[in-house]
Amino acid sequence: MSKNNNRKLDTSRLVPFIKRLIRHRLFIPIAFLVFLLLINIFIKPGFLKIGLGKDSSGNPVLIGNIVNILNNATELVILAIGMTLVTTCSRGQDISVGSTIAIVGGVVMRVLCGNETQPVDLKAPIIVAFILGCLAGMACGVFNGILVSKFNIQPMVATLILFTAGRSIGSMAMGGLKPKAVASFGYYGNFIPGFPIPTPILITVVVIVITYIALKKTNLGLYTRAVGINDKSSRLNGLNPARIKLMAYVIMGLCVGIAGFVQSSRVQTVNPYTIVPGIEMDAILAVALGGNSLGGGTLNIPGSIVGAYTIQTLTSMLTTLNVNTNAVPVFKAVIII
Numbered sequence: 001m002s003k004n005n006n007r008k009l010d011t012s013r014l015v016p017f018i019k020r021l022i023r024h025r026l027f028i029p030i031a032f033l034v035f036l037l038l039i040n041i042f043i044k045p046g047f048l049k050i051g052l053g054k055d056s057s058g059n060p061v062l063i064g065n066i067v068n069i070l071n072n073a074t075e076l077v078i079l080a081i082g083m084t085l086v087t088t089c090s091r092g093q094d095i096s097v098g099s100t101i102a103i104v105g106g107v108v109m110r111v112l113c114g115n116e117t118q119p120v121d122l123k124a125p126i127i128v129a130f131i132l133g134c135l136a137g138m139a140c141g142v143f144n145g146i147l148v149s150k151f152n153i154q155p156m157v158a159t160l161i162l163f164t165a166g167r168s169i170g171s172m173a174m175g176g177l178k179p180k181a182v183a184s185f186g187y188y189g190n191f192i193p194g195f196p197i198p199t200p201i202l203i204t205v206v207v208i209v210i211t212y213i214a215l216k217k218t219n220l221g222l223y224t225r226a227v228g229i230n231d232k233s234s235r236l237n238g239l240n241p242a243r244i245k246l247m248a249y250v251i252m253g254l255c256v257g258i259a260g261f262v263q264s265s266r267v268q269t270v271n272p273y274t275i276v277p278g279i280e281m282d283a284i285l286a287v288a289l290g291g292n293s294l295g296g297g298t299l300n301i302p303g304s305i306v307g308a309y310t311i312q313t314l315t316s317m318l319t320t321l322n323v324n325t326n327a328v329p330v331f332k333a334v335i336i337i
Contacts, residue, residue, distance in 0.1 A: 029306040073312035074200035075259040080286040082255030089224040091296030092155025099166025104260025105270035106173030113179035134257030141253020145246035170272030189265030228296035
């Protein structure tokens, strides 16, 4: 009799727990990520294995599929954070992030290489190139933000301007050249000699920690949600919706600046017309997959981060299966459905 009572008691506790688990805002993105990981493990049993190898310079580095996913997802994770803020408060998406990365890359390479295509040494300190690249991204964010917040233009229409012109602007920033920076610039997109963890992973951790602190210690999350739910009501409660929307786009620009710097460092050169193709759609997909409403009003940055890693896992899986790169967007479209 007591055993039956214990079973009933366990069941009465277990069912509500499962319901709470399913309703949790991170359940769907994490469940889908786990599902993809299980498929990868089935295809390749050693998928989760992490080992110690050597890079092209002979330095010991971590290698493995998980390391590659975490490394290659850096730009997408950073963009997804900014895209979540923009989507939440402006009830629309910034489709210019890929083109803006081209602008940032053009600025970074011009600062580091000057007018030379293969300089012997860098023409400016890397920190200067990083700061100017971030400022270029933030300037683009200000441009988009003013169109959305001051002129009340739909976000997708407003950002369509830089989406169309951004890559050409990036080419102009480099003076039409395609310079290649010296090897030391590549440390920020690959490995720092003597340190086994890819630098982009460390940059991602720093960005996530700063975002967490900003949301925990400030009213950024509360304000963006309030404006996204109803900007008129938020105005009546003392908020300035236009200023908050502008701030969100500036933060988006900063995220683009960081992502553009990392991407430029990976390849140590920039082709504005081919750099990060389609990344704006991946960033939007990460936001949607993370449980955020594309109509605004919800803010689930952890979900967007998981969504970004999920998309990168899917991309890596399709690459492993030798799926044609032109067919990859079809599989991503299935996720949207």
